[in-house]
Amino acid sequence: MKRLLKTISVLLLFPNVLFSQDDLKEFEGVIKFKHKVIALDSTFDVNYDYSIIGKFSEFYYKNGDYKFANHDSYFKMDLFKSNEPSNYLVMDKSDTVLVLDSKVMDVEIIDYNIKESIDTIAGYPCSVLTLKLRPANSKEPISYRRYYFSKQLPINPFHFASCKRNAYEFIYGQAKALPLRIEFDWPNRIVVWEAYEVENQKLNDKIFEKESNWVFVNIK
Numbered sequence: 001m002k003r004l005l006k007t008i009s010v011l012l013l014f015p016n017v018l019f020s021q022d023d024l025k026e027f028e029g030v031i032k033f034k035h036k037v038i039a040l041d042s043t044f045d046v047n048y049d050y051s052i053i054g055k056f057s058e059f060y061y062k063n064g065d066y067k068f069a070n071h072d073s074y075f076k077m078d079l080f081k082s083n084e085p086s087n088y089l090v091m092d093k094s095d096t097v098l099v100l101d102s103k104v105m106d107v108e109i110i111d112y113n114i115k116e117s118i119d120t121i122a123g124y125p126c127s128v129l130t131l132k133l134r135p136a137n138s139k140e141p142i143s144y145r146r147y148y149f150s151k152q153l154p155i156n157p158f159h160f161a162s163c164k165r166n167a168y169e170f171i172y173g174q175a176k177a178l179p180l181r182i183e184f185d186w187p188n189r190i191v192v193w194e195a196y197e198v199e200n201q202k203l204n205d206k207i208f209e210k211e212s213n214w215v216f217v218n219i220k
Contacts, residue, residue, distance in 0.1 A: 025154075026063065026154060026155050026156050027061060027153040027154060027155055027177075027178055027200065028061065028062045028063070028200070028201070028202060028203055029060075029061065029198070029199045029200040029201045029203065030058055030059065030060050030061075030198075030199045030201065030203075031058070031059040031061070031122075031178065031180070031195050031197070031198050031199075032056070032057075032058050032059075032195065032196055032197040032198075032199075033056065033057045033058070033059060033193045033194060033195050033196070034055065034056055034193075034194055034196055035050070035053055035054060035055050035056065035057065035191070035192065035193055035194075036191075036192040036194070037049040037050060037189060037190070037191050037192075038189060038190040038191075038192070039188070039189050040186075040187065040188055040189050040190065041187070041188035041189065043188075044188045044189050046189065049189070049191060050073075051073065051074055052073060052074045052075060053070055053073050053075065053191070054070040054071045054072045054073030055071065055072070056070075056071045057069055057070045057071060057193070059178075060203055060207050060208070061155070061178060061203075062203045062205070062207075062208065063082075063159070064082030064083075064155075064156065064158075064159025064160070065079075065080060065081055065082055065208040066078075066079075066080045066208075067079050067080075067207060067208055073092065074091060074092055075089050075090065075091060075092070076090055076091065076092045077089070077090035078090075079208065079210070080102070081208070081210075082159040082160070084102070085102040085103065085160070085162060085163050086099055086100060086101060086102055087099070087100040087102055087165070088210065088214075088216075090214070095213050095214055095215045096214075096215050096217060097210075097214040097215065097216050097217065098217050098219050099216050099217065099218050099219065100165060100219050101165070101218075101220075102162075102163040102164070102165045102168065103162050103163065103164055103165070104164060104165055104220070105136050105164035105165065106135065106136050106164075106165050106166065107133045107134070107135060107136055107165075107166060107167055108133065108134050108135070108136055109131055109132070109133060109167055109170060110132040110133060110134060110142070111131075111132040112129065112130060112131045112132065112170075112174075113129075113130050114127060114128070114129050114130075114174065115127060115128050115130075118148075119148060119181075121148055121150070121180040121181050121194065121195055122180055122195040122196055122197060122198050123198075124150035124152050124153065124180055124198065125150060125151075125152070126148040126149060126150045126180055126181065127148070127149060127150075127151075127175075128146055128147065128148045128149075129146070129147045129149065129171065129174055129175055130144060130145070130146045130147075131144065131145045131146075131147075131167065131170075131171070132144055133145060133167070141186065141187055142187075143184065143185060143186045143187070144183075144185040145182070145183065145184055145185065146181075146182070146183040146185070147171060147175060147179040147181075147182055148179055148180055148181035148182070149175040149177040149178060149179045149180065150177055150178070150180055151176075151177050152177075153177050153178040153180070153198070154176060154177050155172070155176065155177060155178055156176075157169075157172040157173045157176050159172070160172040160173075161173075179193075180194070180195040180198070181193065181194045181195065
């Protein structure tokens with residue numbers, strides 16, 4: 001269970017990087033991702049992470065809410081409600097839903113940098129925000145996260161202004177756009193989410209509703 005809870009941070013990796021032009025309309029639509037786990041330690045089994053997050057997902061975003069739907073994974077969904085703010089981690093073949101208070105800080109930023117126009121992903125020019133992190137109230141392990149974001153997919157950072165978990169308030173405040181590639185770089189492995197298709201479209205609010213049969217378990 002302890003290892004599983006550590007993996008939860010992987011799931012919250014989602015979308016929270018922003019762009020900064022007030023005159024641009026906020027992105028609404030779906031981004032399709034493929035996942036890759038790269039072992040840096042010969043003893044690490046990449047199949048464990050794949051069993052948790054799967055190899056493909058769709059990310060739905062509208063007005064600060066998002067749903068990250070995984071395929072063939074232990075966690076089938078990460079639903080974020082910006083008005084709370086909370087993350088709901090929905091498990092496969094179960095009504096149990098883990099609820100994380102997004103106002104609780106779980107990482108500390110040691111250093112960061114931004115490199116402009118460094119790559120093109122799914123046809124969009126991207127800059128990269130790199131964070132050097134350590135767990136809150138602990139000196140190790142040191143890890144890195146890289147968010148490749150495009151100014152052509154702007155969002156309003158206000159939605160994440162109180163989200164300290166995963167440093168979303170800082171990430172969104174800096175980027176002000178959605179990420180098209182996310183890398184979690186730990187000492188033993190790198191986990192990568194990379195977009196391969198972006199669809200601008202109107203989304204029904206029902207996509208982001210909590211289901212009546214869910215059983216909530218709060219995680220500190």
